[in-house]
Amino acid sequence: MLARQRQAAILERVRATGGVRVTELAAEFGVSDMTVRRDLEALHERGLLAKVHGGATVPGAGSTDEPGFRAKSVRQLPEKAAIAARAAALVPPGSAVALSAGTTTAELARRLVDVPGLTVVTNSLPVAEILHAGGRPDQTVVLTGGVRTPSDALVGPLAVTAIRSLHLDLLFLGVHGIGERAGFTTPNLMEAETDRALVAAADRLVVLADHTKWGTVGLCSIVELSAADVLVTDDRLAPEGRRVLGERVGELVLVRPGRPAREGTTE
Template structure:
């Protein structure tokens, strides 16, 4: 197990139990106490947990806070619908595309079920369910394997291995946060690795993210801002964010009609 995977597992344990002991983690992962202490120190320095004598406790919500899919679905529904409608215009019949996990990509999936001849690769269970329910015989849906996250994404080595052999026209990437320094981020270390594999497999990257993602930072960076060929967002995005993104991404698309919505 890589250090970042072990640290992700440690964070999951802290979130679920509220605290961990060094000796228990060392036994579980088959490493020395010193290795676990270094992991805890790394996570503590990032503000992701609080070190205590003999272990660590939760530091509260932060860059590893990962709401479930249902919880995220009720946030910014108007913005997500508008973004998805605009992003769907980028898809042509017969294309091979990928949709990452996320509630905005699930909205996009609902707008793509009538596009003929699509091949859709996804690591999102809700996205796959949208296409499965539609049941178009001329569409092919490839669902990666992997470990399920709280946001219903499939991640980890199996998902990465499934994606690495593919060549895709477009990737629509949903993200947890966006900042100038960290780029596009996620609160799940293994999800970041899976997303990077999807980025590498696609000719073009389209990031779809509402205005609330600006200024939010997840624990792991996926790619830098400039990696996006297109970023589709809503018109409630702050002026400074528009300036920064306009300088870095290939094309910044601001979807009108959501400003002032609550």
């Protein structure tokens, strides 16, 4: 296959699925990772896709843009892994926790498979699938039901009604963006309502968000910054973000990708 043909096929895949991984493309086309990276760079220079760590996604849009789960799953992978590892250390065995939809909460779910006696409530199809695949007989997974969004969240009246009957120890909330005035945001109106129900049902709110979320503002606010008991992010957070969040959230935890999970600093 000629480079131009391969690039056309890659672009078609990105537009159809929202995101691609370098390793998957290399295996599919029978070429090296480096060849795929050159193809992605050529398409990126033409403004046809956005390069991210380990792959590529469709170019970003405005406050109503809602990338699919697959597209978001190739972004900031080392940061998400470090954030999830630190968050897992906050979960005691036998507790009742909720995980909202998102790729960082899905990373957390992979680590919660090892925690005994958990009851996990989620409106995320990928999170439920990960925990189900873990096969722990001492864990209970509760899927809220609802209408499916592009990010594989279940939202709407069915989800909200189910959540309002619950009492949870911890909520781990993934967000689309964080703004000084807007607070924690999402581009999806129904997802915001569902997330607010999760916040109301939990004794403590832990927000999981990598540094790229600072300054990104979705269409709809979920809760204000001061509602977060803990915010776990990575140490590439901008100085202004550190200042504002350090003043507003209960505890700001900064993790460094590649370091042990418990070495996050608190500000």
